[in-house]
Amino acid sequence: MTTEKKIARRKLSLLELATELQNVSKACKVMGYSRQQFYEIRRNFQTYGADGLLDRLPGARTPHPNRVAAEVEQAILDHALAHPCHGALRVAQELMLKGVQVSSGGVRGVWGRHGLLTRHERLLRLERSTAERTIELSDEQVRLLERFSPEFRDRHIEAPHTGALVAVDTFFVGALKGVGKVYLQTAIDCHSRYAWARLYPNKMPVTAVHLMNTDVLPAFEAVNARIDTVLSDNGREFCGRPDRHPYELFLQLEGIDHRTTRVRRPQSNGYVERLHRTLLDEHFRVEGRRTWFESIDEMQVALDAYLKTYNNDRPHQGRGMNGRTPAMAFAAGLPATPKKDNDEMKKPKTKKAA
Secondary structure: OOHHHHHHHHHHHHHHHHHHHOOHHHHHHHHOOOHHHHHHHHHHHHHHHHHHHOOOOOOOOOOOOOOOOHHHHHHHHHHHHHOOOOOHHHHHHHHHHOOOOOOHHHHHHHHHHOOOOOHHHHHHHHHHHHHHOOOOOOHHHHHHHHHHOHHHHOOOOOOOOOOOOEEEEEEEEEEEOOOEEEEEEEEEEOOOOOEEEEEEOOOOHHHHHHHHHHHHHHHHHOOOOOOOEEEEOOOOOOOOOOOOOHHHHHHHHHOOEEEEOOOOOHHHHHHHHHHHHHHHHHHHHHHHHHOOOOOHHHHHHHHHHHHHHHHHOOOOOOOOOOOOOHHHHHHHOOOOOOOOOHHHHHOOOOOOOO
16 A cells, blocks of 8 residues: 555544544544644545545646747757756757757756756766667767766777787886986787887987887797787877878888877877886886986896896786786787788789790
């Protein structure tokens, strides 16, 4: 039995007790009602019968006469789908520019009837509508979904085999007395987490090319493998005119695709960013307090010793590594069918003389 029916039965008991006692005051005192409430209950019972004993909420039973028109309500819902983070006043002002007259209170009324009063509820509606039908999302909608949806936040870079994707970046290490600024050029295979790094006094494009040509490519050529794609940020050492920039030309010459991350989104290149933090915590901050370096070459010797340990001896706890060392994962992830050497692919075919 619902609460409303219990209250209705109690009111009926009040009326029956008053009839039995022939005393309204005594019946009201026993049942806990006032005389005014008794007469109101009796009047409703005489007018509407048993339904009159049910509590009736105040207000209109039909749509309120001042409710916004159906086309205005639809315009508000469409705007909430396109711009889920706009407030009620912003929506009213935007619709007014389109010739739709509605107040901010009217906007909130529409949101309340459809369960869209909070920004989170409007974002959930956007996700549901996206899942139900194929629509073209604007840049603003994509940005909001990536910010608030756990599915988008938990995306990972996928590299199915060794050499599928190599992430590169430049890191400012610090200033060395008598030398000046010191920069670190790093590269990491996203499948195995095998890393390469070199220190330079600047971050010109030639330094990025030098690391790839001296350390990274020889490591892949030694196992008859190749790099499919390089991922970098939009720094000047990596990006420029494809027909003039040294790094772009080098990748084209080696037959390597070049992908760049979104501007101001270092998370898009998370593997190499995490490598930088590891190098800082486990090498530079420790070795910098243990050894007095006077040249970049001395720093490079210490860095090479750490990278040897990092790649061959240190168990890695990253996603999919399961405690393996990068060298183990590098060897295990080599493609089953080795790629052709880049020199062989780039070698032009010569026609036989007649």
